[in-house]
Amino acid sequence: MENNEEKTICVKKKSALPLWICAGVWILAALFFPMYRILDIAIVAVISLVAWLIAWLVAPEYKEYYTVPRTSTGNRDIDALCRQIEAEASYLRTASDLLPGERELFSERLRSICDTLGKIAKNLQEDPSDLQDCRRLASYYLPEIHKLCDKYVFLIGQSRKDAEGKTARSQLEEKIEDTFAGIDSALQKQLDTLYENDHLDIATDIEVLNQMLRRDGLFENDKDTK
Numbered sequence: 001m002e003n004n005e006e007k008t009i010c011v012k013k014k015s016a017l018p019l020w021i022c023a024g025v026w027i028l029a030a031l032f033f034p035m036y037r038i039l040d041i042a043i044v045a046v047i048s049l050v051a052w053l054i055a056w057l058v059a060p061e062y063k064e065y066y067t068v069p070r071t072s073t074g075n076r077d078i079d080a081l082c083r084q085i086e087a088e089a090s091y092l093r094t095a096s097d098l099l100p101g102e103r104e105l106f107s108e109r110l111r112s113i114c115d116t117l118g119k120i121a122k123n124l125q126e127d128p129s130d131l132q133d134c135r136r137l138a139s140y141y142l143p144e145i146h147k148l149c150d151k152y153v154f155l156i157g158q159s160r161k162d163a164e165g166k167t168a169r170s171q172l173e174e175k176i177e178d179t180f181a182g183i184d185s186a187l188q189k190q191l192d193t194l195y196e197n198d199h200l201d202i203a204t205d206i207e208v209l210n211q212m213l214r215r216d217g218l219f220e221n222d223k224d225t226k
Contacts (some may be wrong), residue, residue: 017057021224022048043113077109078128081138082121088142089117095149103156109180116187123194130194137190 025048033040096110124134155169155176 012130015059017059018052021055022052025051036178075128078124078131081131081134081198082124082136084142085117085121085124085134088146089114089121091146092117092149095153098153099156106152106180109177109184112184113145113180116184116191120187120191120194123191129192133190133194137187141183145180148176148179 026044029035029040029044029047032045035041035044054112092110093114096107096114099107099110120137124130152173155173158169
């Protein structure tokens with residue numbers, strides 16, 4: 001494969017606050033307590049560990065974006081399809097990050113779909129025989145997924161502005177959430193099917209190779225039986 005384009009990836013990282021708090025515990029302990037006894041050191045170690053754990057649980061995450069080379073298969077159709085799938089995954093991930101905290105369950109659903117789409121794109125790069133299945137996914141399903149996600153974000157924005165029609169909007173939101181649960185499951189099944197196809201291809205390649213070895217008298221099991 002050759003690198004001819006670039007793509008942006010997002011990496012989530014924890015704040016360094018827990019480490020600073022842990023260090024602060026030791027500094028304060030050294031100022032107010034004698035630190036030459038093993039018991040004192042053990043007590044401060046336990047306190048600093050508890051402080052670090054609490055700070056780690058509440059410390060906010062932050063995101064860093066990196067530009068990395070995009071791998072090319074040399075097949076324009078496959079590369080274009082992978083870009084389309086990755087772009088949709090990136091859009092859904094952005095939508096997930098923008099949803100309010102009370103929609104965390106739906107955010108997790110979107111992130112799950114993003115992860116599955118990323119795996120499908122990666123599998124397509126490694127196995128071009130999946131092109132037709134992935135093309136059907138990109139042509140029919142991804143546009144509808146995008147449209148439904150847009151409508152969900154719009155409904156959330158409307159429901160936070162006024163209370164009129166709240167019941168109707170809530171019902172629509174629930175329908176979309178249920179639909180995305182089905183989409184998540186369907187994409188997982190699609191990915192499993194692609195993996196199964198890969199396993200069948202590998203098994204076929206192994207059998208063909210074994211037959212060639214047997215034909216040429218090079219298969220070890222055949223030698224053992226002579």
